[in-house]
Amino acid sequence: MASPFRASLCLCLGLASFALVAQSKPGVDPANLDTTVKPCDDFYTFANGGWLKSHSLPADKARFGAFEEVSERNRAILKRILEETSAKTTWAKGSLQQKVGDFYASGMDEAAIEKRGLAPLKPILATIDTLKDGKHLPALLARLHTQGLPGGFGFFVRQDAKQSTQYLGYLSQGGTGLPDRDYYLKDDARSREIRAKYEAHVAKMLELAGDAPDLARVRAKVVLDLETRMAQAQWSRVEMRNPQKTYNKRTLDQVVSEAPGFDWKGYFQARGVKLADLNLTQPSFFQAFGKLAAEVPVPQWRTYLRWHAISATANLLPRAFGEEAFAFQGKVLSGTPEREPRAKRIEAAADNTLGEALGQLYVKVAFPPESKQRVLTMVENLRVALRERITNLDWMGPETKQQAIKKLNAFGVKIGYPDKWKTYAFDIKRDDYFGNVRRASAHRIQENLAKLGKAIDRTEWGMTPPTVNAYYSPTMNEIVFPAGILQPPFFDASADDAVNYGSLGFVIGHEMTHGFDDSGSQFDAEGNLKNWWTDADKQAYQSRTDLVVKQYDAYEPLKGEHVNGKLTLGENIADIGGLKIAFAAYQNSLKGQAVPAPIDGFTGPQRFFLGAATVWRNHIREAALSVRLKTDPHSPGKSRVNGPLSNLPEFFDAFGCADGQAMKRDAKVRPAIW
Ligand SMILES: [Zn+2]
Structure with a gap:
């Protein structure tokens, strides 16, 4: 429901960026920094300036950043699976390989689509x-x-x-x-x-x-x-x-x-x-x-x-229709000059249409079972840190705390991919792309309506396995992390803990905090929209979230176009809380251990914040940013770094930020919530 990110990526520049990723140092690559900018003036640019300079926007992308880099790698895997699967025509009818392979073949057969013209419509x-x-x-x-x-x-x-x-x-x-x-x-x-x-x-x-x-x-x-x-x-x-x-x-x-x-x-x-x-x-x-x-x-x-x-x-439909749709949706609304190549569009459609069939093939090659355990351990460390934070909050009374902890303890966690896969019980034909997508769409709707009167299906996933994203569901009271996001730079088995807590820990903390954002906090441990707050605590909470609205309302990423503090409130609360909790979990992980030696001149806490800033680095076209400022409940990348960090004393300590510097907001206006 309140999901943090959306992403998609390119082929042409994608290959170039693979090389860059492969050459990058695990964790934080000093080449990605811009040391001409002071961390306490503008941390986003300090941490990402080098990367922003060495990367440009691919012609067929409206936005390109960490999410898109990962997505690009995931999509290359999907493309290979689709090409291999569709090359064979002898799969058993109804098998997932037949469905996935024939779906892709039908979409790639542009000549047949042209020939049929408007007939399917x-x-x-x-x-x-x-x-x-x-x-x-x-x-x-x-x-x-x-x-x-x-x-x-x-x-x-x-x-x-x-x-x-x-x-x-x-x-x-x-x-x-x-x-x-x-x-x-x-x-x-x-x-x-x-x-x-x-x-x-x-x-x-x-x-x-x-x-x-x-x-x-x-x-x-x-x-x-x-x-x-x-x-x-x-x-x-x-x-x-x-x-x-x-x-x-x-x-x-x-x-x-x-x-x-x-x-x-x-x-x-x-x-x-x-x-x-x-x-x-x-x-x-x-x-x-x-x-x-x-x-x-x-x-x-x-x-x-x-x-x-x-x-x-x-x-x-035939090419002319898709091109005209792109001329408006892509060029006018996003400012993107070029359409993605057909293979990428059909791959995205396959993920959208047969996501869990394709996802089964994807996780076999891209998600080793041991990753699940490592991520689960991190989730549980974050849960402990948030429980400690709630216990020690100075603005919340004991009754509300008890309810908040009850809710936190009840959080369900899903990692990687579903235990039970969707079956896609409809025909996929090798020569009928239009029909395949329509049948899939009708099937999805029928499946949804058939739920009325039935028991809640708790095995269901709201995202497909290769998706570079995560979500919290308030009615399920669960946090969900698809295999697609559990990849570098979000999660890098070869990087130091500080960086992993700063990146994936931040994402996990963000989703957990959604359970306690202005909207999620209205749902209880059982996922019901039911008040569990005392009036006084609710008021104390709101006076803090009002500060968040004011802080983000002031950001002006485009001349005359501000961030909408009310629209982005839930996400901003989740960013601020997520970082705080992830940092606390990182510090817990160091208990009883020697302080890690600096790497490339950066201490553990500094590397934590550098890892966090990496998550939101991106280039975005002005037209696309303008649409997002009106429609996206997430703030732009720069605000997602400098917004939370300029409220966080742990960050000031790590980089020695002094009063009056831009990255250290005045104590009176700093929202300390979770
Ligand atoms: Zn979110």
């Missing part, structure tokens, strides 16, 4: 064309949603946030194609420019799908108008982070009377879902949606749904 467009009367809109949306195609809103099943032993259906806002509602509603130059380019992009796609240019332009305006009306009703990302505000359990009858204009019973019947109650995540959005369903003329709905069906499947 036609039945979907024909279904949309059957909409002649507004009263059939619910059944049509149900049919599209069942196939995994977007329109208006989403419906999915997940744990009931207040009764985590049961599943509940969630209706959630949607309907727009731009990355945030702000792009429809704001009047600054950049938002206006993106809107205009989006409208032109919609027209171009409709034209590619057969509309005459004039008609396509008229229809693009219709799409933009309808999406703008939906955006006006959408909640902001800050509101969406509020678990209490977004928990609105209703009976189906209540939804019918609260959001009139749309036949909700008809919709669920058409989806084959029987439910007595559900969560209306954003009630006011659904009231507005009901009105739109009743008021907007049917031809406009057809145009809108047609656009979304084309857009959602663009990368499965």
